[in-house]
Amino acid sequence: MRLRVDPVKCQGYAICTEVAARHFTLDDWGFAQALVVDVDEGDVPAVTEAVRECPVRAIRWIDGPATGGPAPRPAPPAV
Amino acid sequence: MTGSARREAGTPVVAPPLPILTTVSAARPWAGEDDGLLGPTPFVREDRSGYEARGGHRDRVLLDCGDDRLARLAARPGLPGLLGRGGAAFPALRKIRAVADGVAATGLSPVVVANGAEGEPLSVKDRYLLRYRPHLVLDGLLTVAAALEAPIAHVYVADRAARTSAEAALAELDVPAGGPQVRVFAAQDTYVAGEETAVVRALTTGIARPADKPPRPFQVGVGGAPTLVLNVETLACIARAGLPAGRDAGSTFLATVSGAGRPPVLYELPTGLPLGDLLREHLGRVDSSADVLFGGFFGGILPAWPDLELSHPGVLRRGGSLGCGSLHLLAAPACPVRTTADVVAYYARHNAGQCGMCMASSSAIAATLAELGDPRPGVAYAALLPRWAAQLRGRGACAVPDAIAVLLRALLRSHPQEVTRHLASGCDECRRAPGEPRWGHLLASLPSDGEPVTADGPVGRVPELVPVGVEVR
Structure with missing residues (x-):
């Protein structure tokens, strides 16, 4: 399973660094950075909690087939 | 490299006025067998x-x-x-x-x-x-x-x-x-x-x-x-590649070549041409003390190694990126730290304004680099610059953070002694850099509508250098 922090969404709440400290850290400006991109099977629950607890839903799993996998999604909202 | 020699001489350097908005109005093929x-x-x-x-x-x-x-x-x-x-x-x-x-x-x-x-x-x-x-x-x-x-x-x-x-x-x-x-x-x-x-x-x-x-x-x-x-x-x-006289689809590439006080030229170059050959054509000599800002603002500053192969793998092997194919030449007294600072200042202003980590890091790194005209002996920048380069890789929605990472990495790898010198004793060239926009001398454009073009006209194999106007905005 692969992990991605969406940089557009991340606001640096830092909850991920508390619930999955081995997988996330804050960069020098206070934004979340994934320390591990390919997550081991055994660590999936901890990271899943981070995915769930992020107030802005900035963390996501990016697995799936390389082409044509994800269903079309609406364009991201204007920022 | 150019900077340290300058420094040892101890003579004050007179800053030439940098042109604002360089107009590219000459174009030259290398040795095309078709129309290229x-x-x-x-x-x-x-x-x-x-x-x-x-x-x-x-x-x-x-x-x-x-x-x-x-x-x-x-x-x-x-x-x-x-x-x-x-x-x-x-x-x-x-x-x-x-x-x-x-x-x-x-x-x-x-x-x-x-x-x-x-x-x-x-x-x-x-x-x-x-x-x-x-x-x-x-x-x-x-x-x-x-x-x-x-x-x-x-x-x-x-x-x-x-x-x-x-x-x-x-x-x-x-x-x-x-x-x-x-x-x-x-x-x-x-x-x-x-x-x-x-x-x-x-x-x-x-x-x-x-x-x-x-x-x-x-x-x-x-x-x-x-x-x-x-x-x-x-x-x-x-x-x-589909034309009767066409050539292999990747055999040549377009390169906007600017800088070094010379009229900029849009070249069509054979992929893999040694950089030394291009310098000999463009400058009339191989200036091995010069540096090159590659790939627009994206590809990092590398020394002008004459044997550097102008292709994507060739530039990648030396720690930079050919990117969109442009080469901006930095001849003495240009300072690679100053140009890096100018480009990061541009990114701090011209990012998409939507990723917190990009907005915060680009402004902070721009501010840090802009300080290097004065000595910073007590600050741990020597450790921070590589740390920041590592932190930014692959993080952004677009490649702006990666561009800053490439610039920092290339600077630290190609000019470590220049960075050390700046931290220890500052740099006149960096101290003289203007406030924003610092990047005004790093812009190229084509002539605007109605502006006369002093192009080469019908092109021979290796035409004479054509003087072109530099437009001041």
Whole structure:
């Protein structure tokens, strides 16, 4: 399973660094950075909690087939 | 390297006034056996009849009928090895096939886009192609549209003159019924508008800002459809490979060469040319003390090694990136730290303004680099600069954080003693750098409408250097 922090969404709440400290850290400006991109099977629950607890839903799993996998999604909202 | 010699001499350096907005009004092929990408007469617009006289708009018809269209496209000379010319150097054929796979998986009709929104301030080649060789670009666009059976094709372009030329070419072409619907889209003239997810968003919602990946446009693109976004030079290469006198699709590339106080020139260079050969032509000598800012603002500053091979793998091997193909030469007394600071200052101002980590890091790093005119002995910048370079890799929705990482890494790798010298004793050149916009001397453009062009005219093999005007804004 692969992990991605969406940089557009991340606001640096830092909850991920508390619930999955081995997988996330804050960069020098206070934004979340994934320390591990390919997550081991055994660590999936901890990271899943981070995915769930992020107030802005900035963390996501990016697995799936390389082409044509994800269903079309609406364009991201204007920022 | 140049800086330390300057410093030891201890003489005050008189700063030459830096030109603002350098106009590129000369273009030169290296040794073309066909009309190349620059065209038969540089800076003269080629119309439909001119292009068709060279065999253009023809091979597409063969592609248009029957099965195995992709296989027939792939059989064009050089196509399998063609790398995208927008900067990322992704294999073009693999991208085209990925869109075909996306179509097979979703059942949606694909969209194809000619990306001519050239955001890199030191590059003019995409605008040049659309202004002066619109039919070569359109032929490439219609070719990939035919190969993918795409019903809709967009020409995405910011430069007004380029847009006018593309619209006129479309009117001349009169795309036959059954062919794709081709639309010209007026892109925003911003640095990030040409990033491919920004292209997709602009064509879908009008907002030219990058989106986080995945999904990539070949998965979910314009209106949700699998979308092929190819740089206009990539499309020109594809079209050229189909011409009777055409050459391998990747055999040459367009390079906007500026800096070193010389008139900038748009060259068409053989892929893999040693940098020393280009310097000998452009400067009249091989200046091994100079540096080169590669790939617009993206590819890092490297010493002008004469044996550096001008190709994507060649520049990558030496720690930089060829990116969009531009080379900005920094001759003494230019300081690589100062130019790095200028470029990061540009990024701090011209990022998409949507990722917190990018906005925060670019302003902070710009501020740090801007301080290096004065000694910073007590600050741990020597450790912080590589740390920041590592922190920014792969993080952004677009590649701006990566660009800053490449700049920092290349500086630390190629000029460690320069960085040490700045931290210990400062630098006159850096101290003299103006407030914003610091990057005013790092902009290149084509002549504006009605502005006289002092081009080479009909081009010989190696014409004389032509003096060109430097426009002061």
